[in-house]
Amino acid sequence: MKSRRVGITTTVPVEVIYAAGCIPVDLNNVFITDPNPRGLVEEAELAGYPRNVCAWIKGLYSTVLRHRDIRTLVAVTQGDCSNTHALMETLELVGVEVIPFAYPFGRDRDLLALQMEKLMDRFGVDWAAVNRARERLDQIRRKVWEIDRLTWQENLVGGWDNHLYQVNCSDFKGDPDAFEQEVDDFLARLKGARPRREKIRLAYIGVPPIMDDLYDYLEERGARVVYNETQRQFTLPFETEDLVERYRLYSYPYGIFYRLEDIIREVERRRVHGVIHYAQSFCFRQIEDLIVRQRLKLPILTLEGDKPNRLDARTRMRLDAFIEMLQ
Amino acid sequence: MYCGIDLGSRNVKIALMDEEGRLEFFKFDTIAFYREHGRLEEGRLAVDLSVLLPAGTKPRTVVSTGYGRQTVALKGARVIPEIKAHVLGAVHLTGLSDFTLLDLGGQDSKVALVRGGRLIDFQTNDKCAASTGRYLENMAVVLNITLDELSRHYENPVDLSSTCAIFGETELIGKVLEGHLIPSLAAGVNYTIFKRIRPMLLRLFSDTLVFTGGVAQNAALRKILAKELGVRVVVPENPQYTGAVGCCVEAKLTAMPHLQRH
Numbered sequence: 001m002k003s004r005r006v007g008i009t010t011t012v013p014v015e016v017i018y019a020a021g022c023i024p025v026d027l028n029n030v031f032i033t034d035p036n037p038r039g040l041v042e043e044a045e046l047a048g049y050p051r052n053v054c055a056w057i058k059g060l061y062s063t064v065l066r067h068r069d070i071r072t073l074v075a076v077t078q079g080d081c082s083n084t085h086a087l088m089e090t091l092e093l094v095g096v097e098v099i100p101f102a103y104p105f106g107r108d109r110d111l112l113a114l115q116m117e118k119l120m121d122r123f124g125v126d127w128a129a130v131n132r133a134r135e136r137l138d139q140i141r142r143k144v145w146e147i148d149r150l151t152w153q154e155n156l157v158g159g160w161d162n163h164l165y166q167v168n169c170s171d172f173k174g175d176p177d178a179f180e181q182e183v184d185d186f187l188a189r190l191k192g193a194r195p196r197r198e199k200i201r202l203a204y205i206g207v208p209p210i211m212d213d214l215y216d217y218l219e220e221r222g223a224r225v226v227y228n229e230t231q232r233q234f235t236l237p238f239e240t241e242d243l244v245e246r247y248r249l250y251s252y253p254y255g256i257f258y259r260l261e262d263i264i265r266e267v268e269r270r271r272v273h274g275v276i277h278y279a280q281s282f283c284f285r286q287i288e289d290l291i292v293r294q295r296l297k298l299p300i301l302t303l304e305g306d307k308p309n310r311l312d313a314r315t316r317m318r319l320d321a322f323i324e325m326l327q
Numbered sequence: 328m329y330c331g332i333d334l335g336s337r338n339v340k341i342a343l344m345d346e347e348g349r350l351e352f353f354k355f356d357t358i359a360f361y362r363e364h365g366r367l368e369e370g371r372l373a374v375d376l377s378v379l380l381p382a383g384t385k386p387r388t389v390v391s392t393g394y395g396r397q398t399v400a401l402k403g404a405r406v407i408p409e410i411k412a413h414v415l416g417a418v419h420l421t422g423l424s425d426f427t428l429l430d431l432g433g434q435d436s437k438v439a440l441v442r443g444g445r446l447i448d449f450q451t452n453d454k455c456a457a458s459t460g461r462y463l464e465n466m467a468v469v470l471n472i473t474l475d476e477l478s479r480h481y482e483n484p485v486d487l488s489s490t491c492a493i494f495g496e497t498e499l500i501g502k503v504l505e506g507h508l509i510p511s512l513a514a515g516v517n518y519t520i521f522k523r524i525r526p527m528l529l530r531l532f533s534d535t536l537v538f539t540g541g542v543a544q545n546a547a548l549r550k551i552l553a554k555e556l557g558v559r560v561v562v563p564e565n566p567q568y569t570g571a572v573g574c575c576v577e578a579k580l581t582a583m584p585h586l587q588r589h
Binding site: 299304306314317318320321322323324325 | 407408409410411435446447448449451453454
């Protein structure tokens, strides 16, 4: 591969990219940590992106345009969002190399293995190198699983930190050694910490939130997220060395019914009182809310996020009512 | 004496409740209320209630609610979530404990499911005011009739979309040009509100619908709801003060904790 930094649009088998000596860059994280993410959304609209399209896609588009060092992109064309197709096309228009990756809808093992091998071909790596990368990354993942366990079992970690360390496992911030050090430091700081006292335990399901003040807002009101569904999935929390199987067990890119198996198991195990189902404005996943509501036997608040970065007045009012209802 | 304040988008509603539960109501234009009676003290809005309320009124507890509370914390008042305030008020005013609450206010709509006097689920409108009081006011202006007149008609409605409160005006003007009469046009407007909130009502369905907020004064909409959903529609007196009454109920419960339900 010519380019060192490779953009990704969501979690992909990042082991392949690391095995090739490249640096994966989760564009979502770059977008949302930009000093002015709203500006990036507006830039995409000025370029011609419709107003009624998800802000994540628009943010990703402008992020790639801004970061001239990212000239290659692995884009998930099945299992994430169909708007990604047009995102790739508009980026191809400006000369970005796009490598498509598709998670098979039916979780078919052979199809998934084929996709992973095609990706390995593009990056010129073999299974031995990919598995070495997996072993290295798994050392870090195990530490992040511990942060998750300390969240729900020992009540030592807040919802935001739980979100942050897990969500960063999509690309390990492009520097596994430095990220591991951050994780180690965080774990060290937790030693001797006193358990948190929020009475209401919440699950957060759906894609990660586009607003970053949600967790603090909840905790100020005595409720804490002890389960971040998708973020946890980004850590591939499955004990198997078979990498194809890992990405087959990974629930995010597949149908809602498979995702619900994980959700139901975890909300029970983590003794959750209520569920926040987050869906991005204009996302097809908003439709799946009706299935979630039928299958989950817990109080559910459906939240809709649009622009980054802060909760709007209506959402705050709805969160207040939901927390009050659970007391 | 307990005081409940509902800081709404269009009006600030204040309810006073005495020890025997007798109620008194006061209403102020929201912008005028903030501009003329409020001043910021340490980041909180201080309002001199003694100027606004009858001479000698000294509430033991003040509880407030409303969208306004997101930006303004009323000094000296405890704030409660809006939906909670409306449920408490509706339970108090109707004496019912199992119902679906529909509150249509100045700019937002809420549907709540109440069982055993407690809120168990709720929905609110998305980022659109197409089923609210503001929408009705705009449409009445387009038709050049009063809100009273608008709320009389529910038969032979013209077909209007219910997607946007502002585009709705253009659409209504189109229907006027087609020669439809006021009763049909007004009925069409009332039906758009019903169409807009029907999905929320069906998701949180009960045989009894308690209808509150300023829009509950619209008699045509009450008839449409009863007829289309086959439910009993209960509207408390002064439905626009339900949130403020709920705040009084909360104030009384706080002052006398032994009354708290668990």
